[in-house]
Amino acid sequence: QVQLVQSGGSVGEAGGSLRLSCDLFDFKLESLYTIGWFRQAPGKQLEGISCISMFDGSATYEGSMQGRVRSSKDNSEHKVYLEISSLNNGDTGVYYCSANCNPAATGQGTQVTVSS
Numbered sequence: 001q002v003q004l005v006q007s008g009g010s011v012g013e014a015g016g017s018l019r020l021s022c023d024l025f026d027f028k029l030e031s032l033y034t035i036g037w038f039r040q041a042p043g044k045q046l047e048g049i050s051c052i053s054m055f056d057g058s059a060t061y062e063g064s065m066q067g068r069v070r071s072s073k074d075n076s077e078h079k080v081y082l083e084i085s086s087l088n089n090g091d092t093g094v095y096y097c098s099a100n101c102n103p104a105a106t107g108q109g110t111q112v113t114v115s116s
Helices: none
Strands: 003-006 010-013 018-025 034-040 046-053 059-061 069-074 079-084 093-099 110-115
Touching (some): 003 093, 010 018, 018 034, 018 093, 018 110, 046 069, 046 079, 059 069, 079 093
Parallel strands (some): 010 110
Antiparallel strands (some): 003 018, 034 046, 034 093, 046 059, 069 079
8 A cells, every 4th residue: 555755844935836745655556546636724625636647647637726736746756746836825734645536545744834
């Protein structure tokens, strides 16, 4: 079973960009098809952001961050990334990567704080 380990907390400035990383351990391509990213803003429900195929890197996007986020992968490094641009205060929250885009199978989360 794949283990997901996310990088430490990140602070970004409004208007800037951030890249979050999700490291995959015990990663087997035959059993891990996709990696999802989710966000939980303070006082709000978990929101889906993206889902990327570990085979061909194709990604789908959803939710309020569409157009400002891009998910990518590096199978050789066992990493999946989420790039967020045009940061705003509403992007503050905890970001989770998840195995097979399942919100019940997330990593430990990364706190993102956007300062204006």
